[in-house]
Amino acid sequence: MAVAAEEAQFHVLAVDDSLIDRKLIERLLKSSSSCQVTTVDSGSKALQMLGLREDEESTSPVPADKNKIEVNLVMTDYCMPGMTGYDLLKKIKGSSSLKNIPVVIMSSENVPSRTTRCLEGGAEEFFLKPIKLSDMTRLTPYLPKGKLQDQQRESSNDNNYSNKSKDFCLRRQGRDSPVIA
Structure with a gap:
């Protein structure tokens, strides 16, 4: 029983402006790891879910505990209107309370400089879309053992x-x- 409770606590936040991609990510994550998945369609909504808000004067996120959820992994699209996945990555890694959350960036464009930039910026993985079930094996280090x-x-x-x-x-x-x- 303790194992089931531990597994139920693992929570992934999937961020993508495409409904189809959000549903695909959710289905793949649930089928490969049985984790809880929350999906949002923008980087700013992701920050809200993480308990942060964007301060228009500053590049660093400001704590806003209202609506905060506990997340163990963030998977985000790179190219989204408003805040890009890279911008979201920088906000997460710039937050003292969130910097240890693994972030995976996804993109349908295979741009090596973008991949390098994201990995050097703190992303654990960079996936090319469309995401496949076989890609989920690369998440093994970040999922419940x-x-x-x-x-x-x-x-x-x-x-x-x-x-x-x-x-x-x-x-x-x-x-x-x-x-x-």
């Missing part, structure tokens, strides 16, 4: 069983089928 690895092992076992079943059926089919010459 064992959960994703256990699921990968189960998936591998299921695939092995499935392949063995297919082989058995095909062999059987070959033996039982009349040979046409």
Whole structure:
């Protein structure tokens, strides 16, 4: 029971201006790690969810505890109107209370200088869209220990069983089928 409570506490904030991409990210995260996922459509809403607000006079976020949620990982699109994913990354890493939260940047554009800039700016990973289930394995270090690895092992076992079943059926089919010459 304690394990289930621990897993339920792991929370990912997914930030993307595209509804389709938000839904895809949410589905992939839930299927690969069974974590709680909250989605928002902008960097400024993400800051609000994290308990920060943008101060128009300053580049650093100002605490605003109202509506704050506890988040263990942030996944954000790079290119969004208003605040970019890189801007959000800098605000998170510039906050003393949030700087240790891992941030993953996603983009549909493969621009090496952008990738380098984000990784040097503190992003743990940079994913190219569309995000795939196989990309989720790169999140293993940031997810609850064992959960994703256990699921990968189960998936591998299921695939092995499935392949063995297919082989058995095909062999059987070959033996039982009349040979046409």
